[in-house]
Amino acid sequence: MKIQTPWIWLVVVLTICLTALFYVSQKPQVAVYSQYVKSLCDYQFADASLMRSMERVRSGNGVDSAIVLSQMMALREVALSFDAGIQKLEQAGFSAPPAASVSLFKSSVLAKVSCLQRYLSERMAWHAELGKVYRLMEMNPSDVGLPLMRKLDSARAGYAVVPDDLVLPESINKRVESLFQKNVDLYEAWNQFDNDKTLSVSDELLHFFQMENLKEISLSEKVPLAFYFLSLVLLLATFFFIFKSKQ
Template sequence: MKIQTPWIWLVVVLTICLTALFYVSQKPQVAVYSQYVKSLCDYQFADASLMRSMERVRSGYEVDSAVVLAQMMTLREVALSFDAGIQKLEQTGFSTPPASSVSHFKSSVLAKVSCLHRYLSERSAWIDELENVYRLMEMGPSDVDLALVRKLDSARAGYAVLPDGLVLPEAFNKRVETLFQKNLDLFDAWNQFNNDKTLSASDELLHFFQMENVKEISLSAKIPLAFYFLSLVLLLATFFFIFKSKQ
């Protein structure tokens, strides 16, 4: 008995489908997306750690500047490597977040690192000058206005204060006025990076990769079922093909 062409095509189509399923199952989407999720989580942890260090810098506590600079460079490298990684990911056919989101994240991180670097240098110099003023006050007259001391302490803590209504010692009044003015500038600089801009940008990217990860995990769970079903159909079709060929 002659084999009808549709049966041959059925076997061919089933074989192609099984091959395609096998190919899809071998693509490492889940591992790749999980890697980016981990990378963004690590970034957020590093960002929080750096800001804790900067809080100590702001308050004048002794901090190893080399460690803080290394933390800044870590954030910078993460932003640059993330941008480069997304470009490679797009070239290999993986789903990627919008280019605008990636660009916003990169530019936000680089701008923040630049501001942090400048703030670290200027705040450290300001703290040194404040210590010099404290020493001058200790060596000067004993009737130094306590309100001045309290305001200087508040400025050291990072608050925006003005020397309004204070009696400044003539010996170093210019230095004190300069300290207060510089502290206002540093207060404004602090507010430029002490916000959730970079965290919001990273959260947006993190959400994208988490959702892609969930999709791939869900798809991966369905592939074995489809594979078993098509294998069974192919097996039955093959048996039928052999049976018909012997008739």
């Protein structure tokens, strides 16, 4: 009996489908997306750690500026490497988040790091000047009132303090006024980066990769079932092909 052409095509199509399934199963999408999920989680942890350090800088609680700077550089490096990684991801044919979101994340992080660097140097200089004022006040304790001490302590903690109608000693008048004004400027600078802007952008990117990861996990669970089913069909088709060829 002559074998009909459709049976041959069935075997060919099944073979191609199995090859395609094998190729899909070998692509490391899950591992790649998991890597980006981990990278963004590490970024959020590093950002939170840096802001805790900046809180100590703000209040002058003996923080090592070199350590804080290294934390800033680590955050900056994450943003740059993430942007470069997304470009490679697109070139490799993987799903990638919108370019606008990636660009916003990068620019937000770089802008935040730049603001933090300026704040660090200016706040530490402010605390150094405050220390000089405290020493001058210790030399003339009779000229210093309790309201002034309270306001200076509040400014040291990072609050925006206005001297108002305080009577300042002539020996430290200009220095104290300058301290209060600079503290207000630093308070406003703090509010520019102490927000959830970079966190919200990173959350969007994190959500994207988590969803892609779940899709790939779901797909990877279905691939073996489809592979077994097509293998069984191919096996039956092959047996039928052999059986017909012998007739």
